[in-house]
Amino acid sequence: MTIDVTGISPPLRPAVLELAAQMRADGCQRSDPAREIPALLGDRWTSLILLVLDMGRWRHADLRRVLGRLAAEGRISQRVMTEKLRTLERNGFVRREATADVPPKVSYELTPVGRSLAGEARRLISWVHAHRAEIDSARTAFDADRDLDPQPR
Amino acid sequence: MTIDVTGISPPLRPAVLELAAQMRADGCQRSDPAREIPALLGDRWTSLILLVLDMGRWRHADLRRVLGRLAAEGRISQRVMTEKLRTLERNGFVRREATADVPPKVSYELTPVGRSLAGEARRLISWVHAHRAEIDSARTAFDADRDLDPQPR
DNA sequence: CAGCATCCTCGGCGATACTG
DNA sequence: CAGTATCGCCGAGGATGCTG
Numbered sequence: 001m002t003i004d005v006t007g008i009s010p011p012l013r014p015a016v017l018e019l020a021a022q023m024r025a026d027g028c029q030r031s032d033p034a035r036e037i038p039a040l041l042g043d044r045w046t047s048l049i050l051l052v053l054d055m056g057r058w059r060h061a062d063l064r065r066v067l068g069r070l071a072a073e074g075r076i077s078q079r080v081m082t083e084k085l086r087t088l089e090r091n092g093f094v095r096r097e098a099t100a101d102v103p104p105k106v107s108y109e110l111t112p113v114g115r116s117l118a119g120e121a122r123r124l125i126s127w128v129h130a131h132r133a134e135i136d137s138a139r140t141a142f143d144a145d146r147d148l149d150p151q152p153r
Numbered sequence: 154m155t156i157d158v159t160g161i162s163p164p165l166r167p168a169v170l171e172l173a174a175q176m177r178a179d180g181c182q183r184s185d186p187a188r189e190i191p192a193l194l195g196d197r198w199t200s201l202i203l204l205v206l207d208m209g210r211w212r213h214a215d216l217r218r219v220l221g222r223l224a225a226e227g228r229i230s231q232r233v234m235t236e237k238l239r240t241l242e243r244n245g246f247v248r249r250e251a252t253a254d255v256p257p258k259v260s261y262e263l264t265p266v267g268r269s270l271a272g273e274a275r276r277l278i279s280w281v282h283a284h285r286a287e288i289d290s291a292r293t294a295f296d297a298d299r300d301l302d303p304q305p306r
Numbered sequence: 307c308a309g310c311a312t313c314c315t316c317g318g319c320g321a322t323a324c325t326g
Numbered sequence: 327c328a329g330t331a332t333c334g335c336c337g338a339g340g341a342t343g344c345t346g
Contacts, residue, residue, distance in 0.1 A: 229319090
């Protein structure tokens, strides 16, 4: 990841290079960090799935029901449920067990890495919790300003 | 957030209630955790913007150029750049400064909360780095299995 | 019961052009 | 230089129906 600094004002170039070095140290050779987070936890259901599975082993149908109950709105569709769990399994975060008979019995549980990722998700959620009041007041202040203050930006 | 446990197998009900209590303790009264992460860091550019702004104050045009250089592919469109920064500003993560003249000079820097969130983003990226090898080998193992093993799931 | 194929909707994002 | 409006694309995800 060698960064092209042409077109960037010379005083900023060291900062850019340092940033690139830092990102490289963080393991971003192959894709930018902007993609890491969305790719793992950035979708609608994955973080909630991790939190639920962190409680133990779940049967498919029960998991689906619980996700629907815990979500603020909406249920997870059957198609997406399978898709998300398949991705988690492929990444090594979830272990899937199934019987070959009809009807099949499918259950899921986290692997150690999966539990570790669930911890990260929980940490991020706690961060939001810890800063919720601050964020909310920033929002209302911002919106109030925009209302009384119709100057161009 | 009182959870409806009807339809959930009785042995699992305590787990569901505990989970709900835990989520409540994490501050999820109003929206499910599945939304917190996507809402803040789940999009294509926000985490990268935070990382870059964490290096100091940036002029709009420079920031845009740097984002384009650091991203694995593609540049951020002018429209989205303004939109993302506006959201960050509204949440209280970014302070924007602008002159009223033409052409305007606009610059951005993180607030203390913003720096804190940038730290969280960096932490998550490091997590991915630390587990990259493990994740990669899980993926190749999974894909290999699927190829040789065309049984129904 | 769970996987899969199909169809559809909606939102995120890029591109472009115009304005102050 | 930066903001905004408009347009169009594409992918995430919901709904439905069939199958083992």
